[in-house]
Amino acid sequence: MKKVLLISANMMKLPYAVYPLGLDYVAGALQSDYHVEILDMNEPGVAQSAGERIREYEPDYIGLSIRNIDNTDTIDCRGYLSDYQELVGRIRRNSKSPLILGGSGFTIFPLEFMRALDADYGIAGEGESFPLLLRALEGKTDVTEVAGVVTRDTSSISYRAWTGAMDRSFDARAAHTKYYLSYGGMLNLQTKRGCPFRCSYCTYPHIEGHKMRLFEPAEIARQARELQDAGAKYIFITDSAFNASYGHSMQVGRAFRNAGLSIPWGGFFAPTVAPDDYYKELADAGLTHVEFGTESMCSVTLANLQKPFSAAEVFLAHRQALAAGLFVAHYFLLGGPGETPDTVRETLKGADELERAVFFFFCGIRIYPHTSLFDTALREGQIHAGQNLIEPVFYRSPFISDIEIIKTVEDHAGGRLNWMVGAGESKATRILPRLYERGHTGPLWEHLIS
Ligand code: B12
Ligand code: SF4
Secondary structure, three states, rough: EEEEEEOOOOHHHHHOOOOHHHHHHHHHHHHHEEEEEEOOOOOHHHHHHHHHHHHHHHHOOOOOOOOOOEEEOOOOOOOOOHHHHHHHHHHHOOOOOEEEOOOOOHHHHHHHHHHHHOOOEEEOOOOHHHHHHHHHOOOOOOHHHHHOOOEOOOOOOOOOOOOOOOOOOOOOOOOHHHHHHOOOOEEEEEEOOOOOOOOOOHHHHHHHHOOOOEEEHHHHHHHHHHOOOOOOEEEEOOOOOOOHHHHHHHHHHHHHOOOOOOOOOOEEOOOOOOOOHHHHHHOOOOOEEEEEEEEEOOOHHHOOOOOOHHHHHHHHHHHHHHHHOEEEEEEEEEEOOOOHHHHHHHHHHHOOOOEEEEEEEOOOOEEOOOOOHHHHHHHHHOOOOOOOOOOOOOOOOOOOHHHHHHHHHHHHEEEEEEEEEEEHHHHHHHHHHHHHHHHOOOOOOHHHHH
């Protein structure tokens, strides 16, 4: 059997180190025909020993997963491209095998990453097509026939959502799994792919598709039990918006209960009004943390961002989640089209009325291709056609500067611990590692709720 080494390039440990779930799916697609190993750069010691590990394993193919491009923080923006270039240099010094890129970050900027990392091939979109690429390489057929495959000569890419099997291969004994279990105890899980909404700035529908592909609840529950049995203390559901399908997410909750899941879990939710008892049922199934992608409390701004709810619905959704005894966080994204001092104040006033919650404020919205914000920024001359956006560019509202927004939020927050401004790196850097070292588990933002 030929050997594939899958490397997770992500070394970001904030707000916490994230288990490389995407590679479990790529490994799942490959495992019947290839011997697969995963090397996770987050795992202690791997960054130092990667070259040696590659030489020892002698892979026939190397897949490199590119998740984060940068920390997406206007206040203290840090990019990771140079780290990836350094890693690719090390891979090349230790192996002559083809290097194939993939991952969500890669999918946003496939041509730019191909050039910057001088890779042999890439797959934009879902990595389940990896074996098709390898088969084409081995059969010497045209690799560009495989949807999403990028070569050094590719100038435009087309790919569609994967319709075949999506099998996760989870190895409870793998060294990297043990690392996440010992540090924060959080593993992750996907219950569907795709987001049907069209928020103006968001890349998720481009990465995962607009059409929801719902996974079988009993199978998801089986996977959740597998994570629990491996020692997970918390599960993060990575869906774009867990409640985008109320029916399916409710079935997942019931399947969790039937499978005897007893560890807490959480994920991203859209603050839309839920059916009666929705949150109560999910709380009974172990849901503890609800992270609402709220973005604004001003209806004009919400409409500009093309959010699928109004400020009035946010209040209702918030109360529904609180009534079920859940921990609630709201993410805000300020500085988009039409943001003014008044709309910011309206959001802050709205946040004041959202009791017992944590707020994460991001000021300045990163402009990504394939979004309607990209078109707005182009029309307004904030970016130009063909501009390489792998170096982050943030949308600037003509009516209020980022600095003014940050100052307004910080003044209004007045040092309240549950108001986090920016990616929250400084507070998170101080608090989280110490808590994880002391054996605390989960996302831990609930400790900020006063
Ligand atoms: C869930 C999530 C989070 C959660 C993760 C919680 C957890 N415990 O898992 C939280 C909230 C913590 C988080 C944090 C951050 N996130 Co986030 N997150 C996501 C999200 C929604 C899903 C990621 C996921 O797990 N998907 C499910 C798996 C199965 O899919 P996947 O990894 O993409 O893998 C598939 C393909 O990409 C491909 N693939 C993957 N690897 C490979 C490798 C090869 C060789 C091939 C061929 C294919 C391939 O095949 C897989 C199966 O189809 C994505 C957006 C999205 N919809 O993708 C953003 C996303 C990954 N996050 C992003 C960012 C920026 C961040 C933060 C930096 C934000 C911040 N400042 O705090 C941090 C970084 C955290 C860290 N330590 O790395 C960006 C990354 C791009 C960028 N701009 O840099 C994304 C893409 C969102 C965006 N803005 O566009 N995130
Ligand atoms: S912001 Fe959330 S709800 Fe809107 S398109 Fe993105 S993932 Fe979907």
